Amino acid sequence: MVLASSVIALAAGAPLGVLLGSYSGRGKRALVVVNRTLMGLPPVVVGLVCYMLFSGVGPLRHLRLLYTVTGMVIAQIILLVPLIAGSMEAHVSTVAPDIRETAHGMGLGRGRTLLLLINESQYQLVSAYLLGLGRAFAEVGAVSMVGGAIAYKTNVMTTAIMNYTNMGDFTTALALGIILLAISLLLNAGVALLHWGLKR
Amino acid sequence: MNLPPITKTYGGRRVLDLPALELADGTIHAVIGANGSGKSTLARILAGVIKPDQGSFPYVGQAGYMPQRSYSFRMSVVRNLQLTGAGRERAMAQLEAFGLAGLARQNAKGLSGGETARLALARVLMEDHPLLILDEPTAAMDVASALRSEEILLEYQARTRCTVVLVTHSMTQARRMAGQVLFLKDGRLVEQGETGQVLSHPRCAETQAFLDFYTL
Numbered sequence: 001m002v003l004a005s006s007v008i009a010l011a012a013g014a015p016l017g018v019l020l021g022s023y024s025g026r027g028k029r030a031l032v033v034v035n036r037t038l039m040g041l042p043p044v045v046v047g048l049v050c051y052m053l054f055s056g057v058g059p060l061r062h063l064r065l066l067y068t069v070t071g072m073v074i075a076q077i078i079l080l081v082p083l084i085a086g087s088m089e090a091h092v093s094t095v096a097p098d099i100r101e102t103a104h105g106m107g108l109g110r111g112r113t114l115l116l117l118i119n120e121s122q123y124q125l126v127s128a129y130l131l132g133l134g135r136a137f138a139e140v141g142a143v144s145m146v147g148g149a150i151a152y153k154t155n156v157m158t159t160a161i162m163n164y165t166n167m168g169d170f171t172t173a174l175a176l177g178i179i180l181l182a183i184s185l186l187l188n189a190g191v192a193l194l195h196w197g198l199k200r
Numbered sequence: 201m202n203l204p205p206i207t208k209t210y211g212g213r214r215v216l217d218l219p220a221l222e223l224a225d226g227t228i229h230a231v232i233g234a235n236g237s238g239k240s241t242l243a244r245i246l247a248g249v250i251k252p253d254q255g256s257f258p259y260v261g262q263a264g265y266m267p268q269r270s271y272s273f274r275m276s277v278v279r280n281l282q283l284t285g286a287g288r289e290r291a292m293a294q295l296e297a298f299g300l301a302g303l304a305r306q307n308a309k310g311l312s313g314g315e316t317a318r319l320a321l322a323r324v325l326m327e328d329h330p331l332l333i334l335d336e337p338t339a340a341m342d343v344a345s346a347l348r349s350e351e352i353l354l355e356y357q358a359r360t361r362c363t364v365v366l367v368t369h370s371m372t373q374a375r376r377m378a379g380q381v382l383f384l385k386d387g388r389l390v391e392q393g394e395t396g397q398v399l400s401h402p403r404c405a406e407t408q409a410f411l412d413f414y415t416l
Binding site for chain 2: 098099100101102104105106107108112116119120122
């Protein structure tokens with residue numbers, strides 16, 4: 001679930017961030033402020049909104065997404081897209097003027113300039129993905145509300161840790177926490193290796 | 201090349217206020233002046249990177265332009281030149297001329313500041329432009345590289361007969377390269393004329409005062 005939501009959020013958030021970072025026209029500041037506000041979205045609020053949309057009386061009830069993994073992925077994507085877009089925007093805003101000016105001097109069109117901008121942002125793409133992945137791993141509020149933490153169906157490690165803690169089973173909760181941390185370490189190490197490979 | 205009056209204002213502050221100018225075709229025009237005199241703003245307006253307060257220029261979109269901050273793209277050195285649409289053979293020949301052939305396969309992000317400037321100049325000279333705008337192209341280069349780059353630039357200009365606007369802080373470079381000099385101060389054109397006349401016998405006291413710093 002974490003991989004699915006982080007990859008989809010990267011596919012949606014990165015182009016948005018690049019476009020926002022390279023855009024220099026009117027309204028940019030307002031768009032950046034809106035995105036930065038969304039970066040701080042409390043997961044429980046996202047969970048609540050998704051719950052209301054997917055519940056039996058919600059407008060999207062016919063999709064039957066409540067208490068499903070798909071619903072949880074959607075909730076996480078909503079949380080991650082602004083985060084990834086914001087990370088990309090901050091980077092692109094700093095490099096875009098030089099790239100645009102150089103590309104202009106070479107007579108390159110807007111399309112090729114945008115491609116160059118994306119190419120120049122490949123390290124940041126990895127960093128933005130790691131940021132999203134970390135958030136997805138740590139997130140519990142939205143997935144517990146949308147998924148319902150149903151055993152063997154929508155109970156993920158973070159919600160299971162919460163449940164075991166509530167039941168007073170600290171040993172199992174702690175063990176799950178260590179496993180979660182180990183998985184996160186492995187994934188991060190893999191991405192760091194990829195990052196290192198790109199730098200060479 | 202006749203330029204209309206150019207003004208540029210940033211946040212209520214007028215940073216450039218030039219009268220109509222005539223730049224002789226097929227000539228290298230050195231633009232000199234202290235920091236903040238408007239040289240780079242003029243270069244960026246002529247290149248079409250920024251717009252003046254009003255009007256436009258006939259060469260926008262056709263001019264070759266090397267910005268003050270040289271930029272190399274995250275790809276091999278030779279691919280940086282091929283971005284202009286040139287073939288590998290032509291790109292390699294250009295790298296050879298600029299002494300960068302040995303670095304052709306290296307990632308351009310690993311180049312030093314001087315090498316990046318040589319790459320940027322090599323890249324902009326890959327194509328024939330009717331107008332070439334160079335903003336301190338050799339400022340980051342060592343003396344030998346700067347002199348070699350000047351030679352290549354002079355050959356390019358002689359071959360293409362293009363008009364060159366060369367922003368420089370080097371009076372010796374202006375003497376070696378330019379047929380005409382424009383001296384800017386606080387966004388105004390103080391003096392324009394032949395290189396020998398402006399640099400050796402300036403008509404304006406402000407130009408003389410500026411040049412005096414270079415003979416101290």
